[in-house]
Amino acid sequence: MSQQRLPVAKTYKLFVGGAFPRSESGRTYPVRGPGGEFLANVARASRKDARDAVVAARKAFRGWAGTTAYNRGQVVYRIAEMLEGRRAQFVDLLVTGDGADPAAAGAAVDAAVDRIVHFAGWTDKLAAVWGSANPVAGPYFSFSVPEPTGVVAALAPPDDALLGLVSVVAPIIASGNTVVVLAAPDHPLPAIALAEVLATSDLPGGVVNILTGDPAEIAPHLAAHGDVDALDLTGAGAELRADLERAAAGTVKRVHVPTGSDWTAPPGTARLRAFLEVKTVWHPTGAVSLTGGGGY
Amino acid sequence: MDTARPQGGAAALAEPGAGPDATTPALPAGTAGTAGGLQQRPAPSPGLRTDAELSDATRDDSSLRRFLRGLPGIDPVGLEQRAAGLATRSIKKNSKLQAIDLAISMVDLTTLEGADTPGKVRSLAAKARRPDPAQPGVPSVAAVCVYPDLVAVAAEQLAGSGVGVASVATAFPSGRAALAVKLADVRSAVDAGATEIDMVIDRGAFLAGRFGEVFDQIVAVRQACAGRRLKVILETGELGTYDNVRRAAWLALLAGGDFVKTSTGKVSPAATLPVTQVLLQAVADWHARTGEYRAVKPAGGIRTTKDAVRHLVAVNEVAGPAWLDPYLFRFGASSLLNDLLLQRRTQREGHYSGPDYVTVD
Amino acid sequence: MTAIAPHPTPGSALEWDYAPAPESAAIGRIRDRYRMYLDGDFVDGQGDDLTSVNPATEEPLATVSTASAADVDRAVTAARRAYEGPWSAMPAAERGKYLFRIARGIAERARELAVVETLDNGKPIKESRDVDVPTASAHFFYHAGWADKLAHAGLGPAPRPLGVVGQVIPWNFPLLMAAWKIAPALAAGNTVVLKPAETTPLTALVLAEILADAGLPDGVVNILPGAGDVGQALVRHPGIDKVAFTGSTEVGRQIQSALAGTGRALTLELGGKAANIVFDDAPLDQAVEGIVNGIFFNQGHVCCAGSRLLVQESVADEVLDKLRLRISTLRLGDPMDKNTDVGAVNSAEQLQRITELSATGDLEGAQRWTSPCPLPDRGYFFPPTVFSGVTQSMRIARDEIFGPVLSVLTFRTPDEAVAKANNTPYGLSAGVWTEKGSRILGMASALRAGVVWANTFNRFDPTAAFGGYRESGFGREGGRAGLAAYLRSDEGAQA
Structure with missing residues (x-):
């Protein structure tokens, strides 16, 4: 009798600062498939894990925001390349984890790849589309440029484990922010698999940090955290949403509350704009001679 | 020689300070300012350049260049904005009357035409002594300013009046002549009785970066002045930038010029409020560093009482009230005086006056 | 050895003090009593009158009628009616023409506005004359031109207004802040209920006269003076679609917290320590x-x-x-x-x-x-x-x-x-x-x-966006970026 090989199961961990740590709390929770079958034990992140993720995101922010838009575009595009290469793995995860039929799962993975490609192409357009040279009424050159807000804490949508997650994360990082994202609690496996994609792409550690666990437990700490600049409440239910918005008011965070949830629709620009600041710079101009005023 | 502060009307407004040391010996001609002069520069006079950095600045050509280029830059927009802000001061009633009389006492009444004659200078001198004979209490002007060949006429007319005799010199207005010619020009004016000399700097040398040469020439002219107060005309309109105006002003101050003066009146732009402000800031900074008071003279283009009052506001607020003194501030002007007199009448009489109520000279 | 005469020290110079040059208070045509502007009429509010004081003299300047919570409700209703009625029906270019008129109206009464501002606020007349009032007029003029060009605002081809906007402004630039708030809101097609600051309500009410003289339809702009309680009633009113606030970070936090979970739009321009x-x-x-x-x-x-x-x-x-x-x-x-x-x-x-x-x-x-x-x-x-x-x-x-x-x-x-x-x-x-x-x-x-x-x-x-990072608030005022504060993007079902 031939002996069947026992597959090696994966230990699903968090993704923080480019590394894959366990939860400092040592806690896990079981994830089950659509039929209730056991799939894996997943790390259940704690408040301290959230804190560590914010530290990692903050540390990565300056470098990521300061990299050229062209370079940032290439890095984001590289994520799409790596995801495309693991298409089969993600299809499998969506089928076993979400019970999706294989064709729909394939379409979702393809859409996720395409979404990343879409936002990769935005990095070097933002300044041209939302920046401006301001024709002020005086001898000054004034220009406005969009800049990333900083560290964004995001709640991934609970129902679309890959495309929803990618649609939330891609615009945040394309515009130069770093993110701490809470994966869909019931479907965390694609999120951790995505972390493996990110880890093997060129994305600097800490730009994207992925936590698994209970959003209701972790999100309030992120919403109140003084070093988090913005919240993306896509995955927050109505009640949690109001609480988180209230907590965010303590440090005047920018809060994005989406109005729709059709991830197959064209992405638009609201998510890109949500975490951009506009900075206006002024400098005197014109007077190069003693005759004063105006330019040449 | 009479190098003392202008007397007469000006004295009514401000007490004269101590005059220069009358025992200062006149210098032998041609002892300074020769080629390589910076290397053999004499030690600074007592009281002058006490600041170590300042004495170091004139040690040689390269230190001078380093010092002048190291002066803080000027942002033109900010400068012009301050000037425009000061120009919005509303000077009314008694403060306006005070300003008018002060401005009259600060005028260097000037004629610098090829067509100047002794007759023209005589009538100007008469006007300088008594600008508005029909009005009591009008101060006399600070000085009459003429070409060297007419200094004798002016000096004769103004003897004992307290009104100074200023002479342009050094191949005015272009300054394009050999140093020996410039010095001879100065000496002829001094010999004819000039009490103040208005020299021009060599703008060509300045713009070519030969700061040491400009410095040496000013030192040489100052020696040739033999104690007469020296006004150094920068001809700001040819210097191109406010940064250059500031550098030239400091160069003149380092070389011992008593006045920094904007312009010959032959080049446009001449005295503008921002340029005057740069000079006022320079003498204020000089005072802060050395304790010495140096003077400023805008010249050319100041024609109206409004312009003059705006300049006085700048004097008051940029340099400080100490400079509200004909010893430290002058207007180089010809037509300004009549407008001041007209406005003076308007203020005193309570109705607008007309041009025929003041004399045309 | 060269011995050059030292530069002597001058004597005492002239004591020159500028004579007082006061602007004429009469130009302000200050009235004894001002009323709030609601639905196109100047009416008495149900709140207690407040007395605006000239901070330079500590003397009362005028009494001002203030709003009650019920007045806020009436104003929001009027603004809603105007929004759903004439203001939305009007071609955008016509809407812009009202703003141009308002810009001109401010310029025509500039000297009067400057005097009122200085008397009410305490700021130097040269600043109200040279900065506050001309810049207020400029804001209307600039935004007037946007009204029929919103497709170019960077928010997609057909962005829509938000609806009724509640605005609360501070006392430091009373007229100018009113202009910063009202002009972009109207250009984008919203209607407005604005509360000026308790200590500086007068220029906003003169502005109301200019709006009325411009023929602005009733209810498009309502101006309700009052204290913090009126502001609270306004920003918490369920009939408001968007709140714009300029003021302290402390109050900004409270407003953000109060709006949590309501889905109403918010922009904040708060404090700083530059x-x-x-x-x-x-x-x-x-x-x-x-x-x-x-x-x-x-x-x-x-x-x-x-x-x-x-x-x-x-x-x-x-x-x-x-x-x-x-x-x-x-x-x-x-x-x-x-x-x-x-x-x-x-x-x-x-x-x-x-x-x-x-x-x-x-x-x-x-x-x-x-x-x-x-x-x-x-x-x-x-x-x-x-x-x-x-x-x-x-x-x-x-x-x-x-x-x-x-x-x-x-x-x-x-x-x-x-x-x-x-x-x-x-x-x-x-x-x-x-x-x-x-x-x-x-x-x-x-x-x-x-x-x-x-x-x-x-x-x-x-033309230049203004607004803060971090706890100085969010949203921009001025420039194309400022329009986003008063428009809803027409794109993105997943937005």
């Missing part, structure tokens, strides 16, 4: 002007005031010497005098706050220098004040004083300057003074602030 950074290669004389303008403009009642001077240690003494000399020339006194540079603090309450916060500077060991200018016998005045030897940990380096008080800190390197400048929860504005181009641009990018002035300070223009 660093004004002077490098050793700066144009020092203009830097001194910029420092003075940065902190003493409008008595320092400016959210973007350059209240923290960061000066490179190698030029600190020189800059401070020049600064004190320059500040000594500032003329403090009657705001109506055309030569007054520093006017009255807006209220007794604010004066007390400034006094108390400055006192912490003494307690914490900073060195206080006060301008020697004489203070008037009455009115709320605070002399220009400079604290040197300030460290980051002192309250005067961290708290917004909102008065003519400058805190001076030093730094050694650009990195240290950036670190100290950004070391605040605020992020509204910053200043940089250096003649080195690459450093200007490097600093401009490193500073976490919504506006960076390089070799200038406190410049405002309707």
Whole structure:
């Protein structure tokens, strides 16, 4: 009798600062498939894990925001390349984890790849589309440029484990922010698999940090955290949403509350704009001679 | 020689300070300012350049260049904005009357035409002594300013009046002549009785970066002045930038010029409020560093009482009230005086006056 | 040996004091009583009358009728009716023409508005005349042109207005803030209920007359004076689609918290503690002007005031010497005098706050220098004040004083300057003074602030976006970016 090989199961961990740590709390929770079958034990992140993720995101922010838009575009595009290469793995995860039929799962993975490609192409357009040279009424050159807000804490949508997650994360990082994202609690496996994609792409550690666990437990700490600049409440239910918005008011965070949830629709620009600041710079101009005023 | 502060009307407004040391010996001609002069520069006079950095600045050509280029830059927009802000001061009633009389006492009444004659200078001198004979209490002007060949006429007319005799010199207005010619020009004016000399700097040398040469020439002219107060005309309109105006002003101050003066009146732009402000800031900074008071003279283009009052506001607020003194501030002007007199009448009489109520000279 | 005559010292110069040059108060045509503007009519509100005081004399200026919660409700209803009625039905170009009319109306009554503003607020007449009123008119003129060009706002081809907007504005630029708020809201097609500040309601009500004279349809703009309770009722009113607030960070937090979970749009323009950074290669004389303008403009009642001077240690003494000399020339006194540079603090309450916060500077060991200018016998005045030897940990380096008080800190390197400048929860504005181009641009990018002035300070223009980072608020006012605060993007089902 031939002996069947026992597959090696994966230990699903968090993704923080480019590394894959366990939860400092040592806690896990079981994830089950659509039929209730056991799939894996997943790390259940704690408040301290959230804190560590914010530290990692903050540390990565300056470098990521300061990299050229062209370079940032290439890095984001590289994520799409790596995801495309693991298409089969993600299809499998969506089928076993979400019970999706294989064709729909394939379409979702393809859409996720395409979404990343879409936002990769935005990095070097933002300044041209939302920046401006301001024709002020005086001898000054004034220009406005969009800049990333900083560290964004995001709640991934609970129902679309890959495309929803990618649609939330891609615009945040394309515009130069770093993110701490809470994966869909019931479907965390694609999120951790995505972390493996990110880890093997060129994305600097800490730009994207992925936590698994209970959003209701972790999100309030992120919403109140003084070093988090913005919240993306896509995955927050109505009640949690109001609480988180209230907590965010303590440090005047920018809060994005989406109005729709059709991830197959064209992405638009609201998510890109949500975490951009506009900075206006002024400098005197014109007077190069003693005759004063105006330019040449 | 009479190098003392202008007397007469000006004295009514401000007490004269101590005059220069009358025992200062006149210098032998041609002892300074020769080629390589910076290397053999004499030690600074007592009281002058006490600041170590300042004495170091004139040690040689390269230190001078380093010092002048190291002066803080000027942002033109900010400068012009301050000037425009000061120009919005509303000077009314008694403060306006005070300003008018002060401005009259600060005028260097000037004629610098090829067509100047002794007759023209005589009538100007008469006007300088008594600008508005029909009005009591009008101060006399600070000085009459003429070409060297007419200094004798002016000096004769103004003897004992307290009104100074200023002479342009050094191949005015272009300054394009050999140093020996410039010095001879100065000496002829001094010999004819000039009490103040208005020299021009060599703008060509300045713009070519030969700061040491400009410095040496000013030192040489100052020696040739033999104690007469020296006004150094920068001809700001040819210097191109406010940064250059500031550098030239400091160069003149380092070389011992008593006045920094904007312009010959032959080049446009001449005295503008921002340029005057740069000079006022320079003498204020000089005072802060050395304790010495140096003077400023805008010249050319100041024609109206409004312009003059705006300049006085700048004097008051940029340099400080100490400079509200004909010893430290002058207007180089010809037509300004009549407008001041007209406005003076308007203020005193309570109705607008007309041009025929003041004399045309 | 050359012996040149030393330069003698002059005698005492003329004592020249500028005679008072007061603007005529009669030009303001101040009335005894002002009423609120609701649904196209000037009506008495149900709130208690308030008395607006001239802060320069402490004398009552006028009584003003205020709104009650019921009046807020009526105003929101009127604004809703106007929004769903004439205002939305109107072609965009026609809407723009109303704004052009309003711009002209302000310009035509500019001198009157300047006088009213100065009497009510205490700011120098030269500032209300040369800054507040002309810039208010410019804001309407600029936004007027946007009304029929919103497809180019960067929000997709057909962005839509939000609906009824509730706006609450502060007392530091009463008319100008009203213009900043109303003009973009109307250009984008919204209708407005605006509450001016309790201590400075008058120019907003004169503006209401201009709106009425322009023929603006009833209810498109409603102006309800009152205290904080009226503001609270307004921003919490369920009939409001969007709230725009300018004021303190504390109140901003409360509003953001109150709106949590409601789905209503919000923009906040809050406090600041701007660093004004002077490098050793700066144009020092203009830097001194910029420092003075940065902190003493409008008595320092400016959210973007350059209240923290960061000066490179190698030029600190020189800059401070020049600064004190320059500040000594500032003329403090009657705001109506055309030569007054520093006017009255807006209220007794604010004066007390400034006094108390400055006192912490003494307690914490900073060195206080006060301008020697004489203070008037009455009115709320605070002399220009400079604290040197300030460290980051002192309250005067961290708290917004909102008065003519400058805190001076030093730094050694650009990195240290950036670190100290950004070391605040605020992020509204910053200043940089250096003649080195690459450093200007490097600093401009490193500073976490919504506006960076390089070799200038406190410049405002309707074409240039203004607004904060971090706890200085979110959303922009002015420029194309400012339109986003009053429009809903037409795109993105997943937005």
